Amino acid sequence: MPIQQSLSIIKPDATKRNLTGKINAKIEDAGLRIVAQKRVKWKQAEARKFYAVHKDRPFYKDLVKFMTSGPIVMQVLEGNNAVSKYRKIMGATNPKEADKGTIRADFAQDIERNSVHGSDSAENAAKEIKLCFKKAEIVG
Numbered sequence: 001m002p003i004q005q006s007l008s009i010i011k012p013d014a015t016k017r018n019l020t021g022k023i024n025a026k027i028e029d030a031g032l033r034i035v036a037q038k039r040v041k042w043k044q045a046e047a048r049k050f051y052a053v054h055k056d057r058p059f060y061k062d063l064v065k066f067m068t069s070g071p072i073v074m075q076v077l078e079g080n081n082a083v084s085k086y087r088k089i090m091g092a093t094n095p096k097e098a099d100k101g102t103i104r105a106d107f108a109q110d111i112e113r114n115s116v117h118g119s120d121s122a123e124n125a126a127k128e129i130k131l132c133f134k135k136a137e138i139v140g
């Protein structure tokens with residue numbers, strides 16, 4: 001199994017409800033290592049850039065508004081098949097469809113306030129990590 005990295009974001013709905021530690025426990029219990037982590041508040045331009053791939057979707061404007069509404073915790077996760085492993089423990093984007101025991105089934109409020117983001121491919125993980133972290137901030 002390849003050692004990979006994935007970009008994770010704990011979203012404003014989760015930081016607001018003090019869930020960072022509970023989400024980190026699920027990440028670490030699944031065997032992923034948090035090799036970088038910082039809590040920030042995004043400016044509009046940063047959120048727009050990160051979610052540029054969704055710029056033509058009807059939910060884009062609200063997504064940017066939500067992601068700049070409070071603190072977020074950006075993380076780099078490392079481990080065997082980190083991208084697919086994290087997607088599995090996050091659960092489906094819509095919490096109504098998320099499997100029992102996943103982060104989104106346990107904590108998400110709705111499809112927008114869905115507590116976490118995770119990269120959807122190794123290629124996008126590399127792009128997202130580069131956008132959010134300097135090399136020196138990632139310590140494996």
Ligand code: CMP
Nearest residue numbers: 054059063093111112113114116117118
């Ligand atoms: P995320 O993994 O961060 O990627 C894009 C986000 O857009 C997604 O999680 C959801 O939080 C948000 N979103 C809001 N509405 C929708 C929708 N109808 N379909 C997909 N994603 C949505």
